[in-house]
Each structure stands twice: as C-alpha cells, then as structure tokens.
Amino acid sequence: MEDVAREAGVSGQTVSRVVNARGYVGAATRERVEDAMQRLGYRPNSAARALRSGRFRAIGVIMFSFSSYGNQRTLDAIAVRASQMGYALTLIPVESSARDTVAGAFRRLEEHAVDGIIIVIEAHQLDEAEVEIPDGLPVVLVDSNRGATHPFVDTDQAQGARLATEHLLDLGHKTVWHVTGPAKSYSAERRRESWRQTLESRGVVAPEPLQGDWSAESGYRAGLRLRDDEAVTAVFAANDQMAIGVVRAFREAGRDIPGDVSVVGFDGLPDAAQLWPPLTTVQQHPEKVGALAVDALLAELDGGERIQTPLVGTELVVRASTASPRS
C-alpha cells in the first residue's frame, strides 16, 4: 500500500479511501491512485484488514464429511451465495459424530477466521455430540431447528412426505409402506411422522415402518423384508437412494415396478429420472436452502436482527415408478 501511495504521490490513507470508496477523494487523485494500483498489482491484505476491523468477511460451514448428495448441493449453494455477497467460505469437515470430533471441529473453527457459521448437521447428531455452540458467534442451522436457539433454514419435510403418501393413496393403493431414515435423523423423523399422519387422516392403518439409514444398501435390505408380502403394493422410501435399493429387491424377486409395486423416493436426485423405471420422487431444493442460510447469517452479522425464513417447499415429480395397483 505504501508503494502505491508513493507511486501516486499521496498518503496511504488516501489509497485506503480509494480502495474502500469511503470519504472524500478528488477525481484526479482517485484516478492516479487507481493507475498506481493497477501498475503495481496491488491487492489489499486481508489479514491486516481483518486485524483492523475484526471482521473476516468469511463464513464457516460445518458439515459431515461424506455427506449426502443433498447436503453437498446445499454446500454448493452456500458457496455460490457467499461468494456473490463477497464472503469467503471456509469449510470445516467433521469426520464422524463422535463427541470429541465434533467438539474438535468447533475448536478449530474458533481459531479460524470466520464471522459466523452455518451448521449443516442434523440436530439429533449435534445433541448426541453434546457440543455447545460457542456464543458470540452468529450461527445458522440447516436441516435442524434445535429448539430455535438459533435461526434455522429447512425444507418442508412434512409437506413432501404428505405429497408422496397422498399420491400413492390417490392411485388406489390400500396403504403405503415406509422405509425410514436413521433413527437419530430429525428429517427422517418428520418424513415418517408426516407419512403416518397422512395415512391416519385418511383412515388407513400405517404399517410398521422399516428402518433404513439413507443408504441404497439399507433400502435393499428393507426391500428384502417386504418383497415376499403380496399385500405390499406401494412403498415410500425416505430418500431416493433407499428407493433404489427397494426397487432392486423387488425386481430381483421378479416383482415388477410399477406393475406390481409402486415406489416413491425423496430428494430429487438428478439421475432419478434416468433410472429404470424413472423414479417418482419429492423434489427438494437444496440450492434455495443454501442461499437462504447465507442470507439469514448475513442478516445476523450485519443488522444483528434475526430473520426466520419460511420452510422451503417441495414438489412431487411423478414418473414411471408409480401406477395404480392391479385390480
């Protein structure tokens, strides 16, 4: 900066004013300074800035390593929005939900240079890790509301599950089986409860849900337990991956999809449309979730006021994996 000032024949402070477009600077001076910056390839030093201002213009994201496709998309959206807003994005991976691993992530975070953080970890897993979120640091939660001690952004899981379940009932299926996500997942819980309520509100008895863990393999295992029961004609899997496994199980047993059994997923994986059969699914919008999370965090940072965003909606995408039951 000093070099630029010398080159332009002004003081360092004036350079600073030009860079930040703050205060009064004569037009001619501004030009000379800008020229000098160009010539010398000047870039403001962010460390010094941060030191002076106490702001880093960076936000941290904490999420599990090997995360789901949806979370990856959310991360992506967060990165894009942060970048648009002139913020850098620091990623802090958490390798497992073990207590000290998560706590370690927070510790690392405190040393890192961020103004606020977005946590993309299930509430239940956070609770389990017994981490206290450091206060003084603005936090936005994604996919978890954790007692509303912090603003959160979330998908309307219940709406999606209802759409999926109603679709199957409307096709004429007597009831709908459900393959649920991991027990400690808040999202899984809400999808399951919404499925159950939708059935009950139609006066249908909900069968015992099958436990999965989001993985396609767990969907397959659930499918193995369902496929020999002729009464099963409609399955709602709590995510697309498990739906894939369910389809495999039925197909292996010679039961046709959707001829014998209809299957609905949840997520809207981009490849779901190209599966055989193309999968009916509930389309989520992780890109909206990510953008909203950044907006909510920046609102906390700048204004101090807390904005609570509405739940992000979902849509049912009907494809060839669902049909009316053979009568």
Add this chain to the structure above:
Amino acid sequence: MEDVAREAGVSGQTVSRVVNARGYVGAATRERVEDAMQRLGYRPNSAARALRSGRFRAIGVIMFSFSSYGNQRTLDAIAVRASQMGYALTLIPVESSARDTVAGAFRRLEEHAVDGIIIVIEAHQLDEAEVEIPDGLPVVLVDSNRGATHPFVDTDQAQGARLATEHLLDLGHKTVWHVTGPAKSYSAERRRESWRQTLESRGVVAPEPLQGDWSAESGYRAGLRLRDDEAVTAVFAANDQMAIGVVRAFREAGRDIPGDVSVVGFDGLPDAAQLWPPLTTVQQHPEKVGALAVDALLAELDGGERIQTPLVGTELVVRASTASPRS
C-alpha cells in the same frame, strides 16, 4: 493475549511461547499460562498471526459449482486432509466456464487469504477460459496436467478404461461400444483413447464412440441410438451416470441387462451396487486424490520443492451388469 499475560503474571511473549511451544518456558510458568488461557477462554487471533507471519494456514480450492459426484468426494477428501494438517479450507466456487467467471474466481482468490490453491477443474476448461494462474501462489492441479507447469494429481484413467474394455472382451464380446464424456474433458479423452487402444491391441475394430456429457440423460440418448442394433452386446460408458441412462434405454426396448447387453460404468458411485442390475464399474478413489493434492500443495508451501505424485490406480468391480454374450 495481554489479559492472559496479566492473569498469569508474565509477558505477552511468554504466552506466545506457550501457545506455539517454541523456545524455553519453565514448567511452572507454562502451567500458569495454560490455566489463564483456559480461564479466559483465550484463542489466538488468526488475523494477527497471518499479518505477522504472512501465512494464513489456509488453502483455497477452486472448483465448478454443481460438480460431479467424484469432484465432490475429492473436495471432501481435500477438506479432511487439510483439516488434519491444521489448514483451513476456503472454497471458491466457479459458476460457469465463461471466461470472466473463472477469471473472477481467481481475482476473488487473490484477495482471499490463502497460501496456495488446488484447482479441481478440467484442463480443457481452464484453457478455454484463458485464465493465467497467478504466479507466486503455489498451485496444484487435480484431474488435469496442463503442460506440467504445476504439480498435478490424477487418476489413472487409461488403466481404468483398459480394465473395463478388457473385461468385456474377456467375457467373449466381439467388440465394445463406448459412450464418451464431453469433448472438452481431458478425462473423457483419456478414457476414450485407452478404450480405443485396448480394442486395437486385440485386433478389434473400435466402433464410433457416442458423445455424452457425463449426465445420465446423455447416456440415455446414447442408448437410444444403440438399442436397436442387435450387434451391440457390450457398452462401456465413461461414467456411471451415463451407464445408468444406457441401461434405461436398453431396458425400455425390452433388451435385458446383462442377458442381451453388458454395460460397464466408471467412477464407482456408492449406489452402483444397488442398481438393478448392480453395475459393473471402475472404482476410482477420489479420497486418495484429494489427500495427495493437499500433500503436494503443502510440500510446495513448506519445502518449496515440487513433488510429483504417481497416478492413482483404479480397480474393476465386477457386478451383475456384465456377462458373456448369448452364443
């Protein structure tokens, strides 16, 4: 820091020595200082550190937004390794390959606080964007070698494609069709050339490859063009997603996989094993690639010496989507 020093009755310098475990500090003093740090919840200020040392202990990653699953996994691995090595990870998303978008990413990067960067963008796309990589900043390339002006880390694409092609030939297929990735992808090119060479080295004429773009949908379109040709009994898709689309196309036409046609993918998507049929694929190891990329970058940062890592190997995973042709 001053508060800690006062609390422990020592100078700031001694606190610094305790924090960095550098120089001589008496055992009793160390303990007192550590106590004080604990009590006051002291965290070193990374901005001041960076300002003083000129090092940020952060690395930047430039990659395309909406990246492939493989790249996401690579990012994940980079994040984990960086975190292990005590480095923060700053993600700079690039929204499209438009010239100024990529250039903008680099500009943003220069203002960001990173010691080096890992570029996870195809060489061809980088070239197209005509970005010059700022010098003075250590760079490691992933999935692209770009004239070896920088260290790079890459998967042995050629080996993988050869494994896939040989597998199909060994099963007795007369020849192997190929659905290739986008024209400007270096990886796609190498997989295609390796496939061609493998066929030719066995004295088999390589059919015209079908153009895809990595998406499942493009695989489906390629499949549509192949499925009516009875001579087609073996297809090697340049990635798993396109393989999914190919399978769909054949299945729709009533041609069985693997009964009538064998299909091999490339990537090793975790769900490939649960597809119907489970997909034979070439397993990549993005986690190794990511870790090696960080190691190579840190080597440049610390030692200044350049390490060139060997190509990361792949393995063929044989599943139910491939079989010998009906004789």
Add this chain to the structure above:
DNA sequence: GCGCCGTGTGTCAACGTCAACATATTCGAT
C-alpha cells in the same frame, strides 16, 4: 471581513502476534 461548512488530504495510533534482541538466572566445567 469574519466565521462556518463542505471538501480533500495527511498524521498518528492501534488492532494481536511474534521475531529479534536484551537481560537475568542457574549450573557445570575449568
């Protein structure tokens, strides 16, 4: 002609840390 305001620019200090140097103490070897 005087004081005041708006404009343009410079000086100084401080943000938190750590390298370099200075100082003080202890201990063993001569």
Add this chain to the structure above:
DNA sequence: ATCGAATATGTTGACGTTGACACACGGCGC
C-alpha cells in the same frame, strides 16, 4: 572463583490497514 553455555523471561518494533483527528482550501451567508 571465573567463565560460558543453557535456560528462562521481558522489551521493542513491525506486519498492512483504517478510524479518529487535524489541517488546508474555497465558497457562502451575514
């Protein structure tokens, strides 16, 4: 007893930036 090395701690200044303040100039109203 003396010296030097090893150990232990303190003092100072600089990293690059910017907020606070000071200063200088011209124009306007009275």
